[in-house]
Amino acid sequence: MKQEENILNNHGDTENFLKGFPMEMPYVVPEGYFNTLNNQILNRIQIEEERTSLIPALNGIDKKMPNTIPKDYFENLKIKPRKQATIIKINYFRQIVAAAVIIGVLFSTIAIWNAQNKTDFSKEVSKIKTEDLLNHLDTAEVPYSSTDSDDINIQGISETQENLQLASDEDLQEYINDNIETPYNNEDI
Amino acid sequence: MHKDDSELLMAFNDEATKENAFGLILKKYQERLYWHIRRMVASHEDTNDVLQNMFIKVWKGLHNFREDSQLYTWLYRIATNECLTFLEQQKKRSSLSMTEMEESLGNKIKADENFDASRLEWQLQIAIQKLPERQRLVFNLRYYDEMPYQEMSKILETSEGALKASYHHAAKKIEEYFKSH
Numbered sequence: 475m476k477q478e479e480n481i482l483n484n485h486g487d488t489e490n491f492l493k494g495f496p497m498e499m500p501y502v503v504p505e506g507y508f509n510t511l512n513n514q515i516l517n518r519i520q521i522e523e524e525r526t527s528l529i530p531a532l533n534g535i536d537k538k539m540p541n542t543i544p545k546d547y548f549e550n551l552k553i554k555p556r557k558q559a560t561i562i563k564i565n566y567f568r569q570i571v572a573a574a575v576i577i578g579v580l581f582s583t584i585a586i587w588n589a590q591n592k593t594d595f596s597k598e599v600s601k602i603k604t605e606d607l608l609n610h611l612d613t614a615e616v617p618y619s620s621t622d623s624d625d626i627n628i629q630g631i632s633e634t635q636e637n638l639q640l641a642s643d644e645d646l647q648e649y650i651n652d653n654i655e656t657p658y659n660n661e662d663i
Numbered sequence: 664m665h666k667d668d669s670e671l672l673m674a675f676n677d678e679a680t681k682e683n684a685f686g687l688i689l690k691k692y693q694e695r696l697y698w699h700i701r702r703m704v705a706s707h708e709d710t711n712d713v714l715q716n717m718f719i720k721v722w723k724g725l726h727n728f729r730e731d732s733q734l735y736t737w738l739y740r741i742a743t744n745e746c747l748t749f750l751e752q753q754k755k756r757s758s759l760s761m762t763e764m765e766e767s768l769g770n771k772i773k774a775d776e777n778f779d780a781s782r783l784e785w786q787l788q789i790a791i792q793k794l795p796e797r798q799r800l801v802f803n804l805r806y807y808d809e810m811p812y813q814e815m816s817k818i819l820e821t822s823e824g825a826l827k828a829s830y831h832h833a834a835k836k837i838e839e840y841f842k843s844h
Contacts, residue, residue, distance in 0.1 A: 491838050492806065499807070500784035501701055502777050507711075511693055512686050515718045522719065 668734040675725055685725075689718060692735060695808070696742045702803045703746040705771040705792065717745040732817060739818045743800060750796060768792040790840040794833050801826050802833040 526533050599607075638646070671691075674684035696717065701710040720741055728737055754764050769792050772778060772785065779785055791799055800819065804810045805826075812823040819826065 492834055495787055496784045497807065498784060499698060499702070500777065500779075500782060500788060501707070501775065503697070504707065507707075508693055508697075511714075512689050515689060515715055515722075516682065516686070518715060519719055519722050 669730060672725070672728065672730065672734070685722060688721075688725075688734070692738055693718075695735075696738060699739065699742055699803065699808065700746055702791070702807065703796075703799065704749060705768050705788075706775075709749065709771075713742075713745050713749050717742050720745070733814075736814060736817050739804075743818060746800075747796060765793050786841070786844070787837070790837045791833075793840065794836055798829050798833040798836070801829040802837075805830050 641649075668688075671684050671688050674680040675688070677684075693714070697710060697714055700713045700717070701707070704710055704713060717738075721738065724741075728734070750764070753767075754760075757763075757767070769789050772788050772792060773780075791802060794802060797819075801815065804815050804818070805812075810818075812826050815821075815826050816823050821829075
């Protein structure tokens, strides 16, 4: 109690000290704030009443997200601006030249590659010794027999036909007379 | 022209005139309550949040208001509680101590675009933000709102003697702040 009395006795001194201070607040309120506050609050009330009447289970649950954000996350958040791609203007003629160069390089590469990988058969054969070749021919199996190949018969027939066309009628008559034997005598019948 | 509080309360309790009456109550007290909150939380954005939350509570609870106390006393009590809740939440969220919280409020004042360290008004605001919450409340209500201790005791539910002591301590601390700066 004594302490309180002392305070109240000295109260006048502190009041005098504060008399020299300004009463007005230095803060500024955004222009038109108080004119729009009424609507802002009524809108919030409307939303809140709508929410609580539609989903009563949500009453009393804080709308703030329960998740936490690392300390000073937004203060330290820096978004690096992407570098804009530079567009190089090339005229039509240069485009054609560039295309031709690319095609040329492509074809040259293919040609060189082919040349490097191509095997010269005659050169390769010449490297083989004659003895080896003879041995190979002796031991190698004939892939097919002329007697049972239709291809060979067909080839033989066509050659004969060509020869017959080239021969004169006289030669043919002579060939028939010399080679054809009568299979039987009429008299035998 | 402002209507009498009891007329506004009657209009609020009638569904047909409820919204209009609420708008008039809001218009009548919004500025006083805004400044009461702003002196406590410093930034406009925080003040706006607290003020809107406070008026939503008023909308929900006004039909229960009994005219055994004055409407503005009741409104001040809600605003004060909202301020203290807001400051408490901020402390918890940032896990700040009391001293760090006072420091943080001081930084908010300095971050104001109109802040001018050479002006006495701003220096006084920094000195006030260094006071403990209850002393700050008492000091602001007495110094800026010139509220009688009797009214203040209804809002803060504290004896008049304790309020006078609080005000005296606050004034002394402010005096010391100015002597040392």
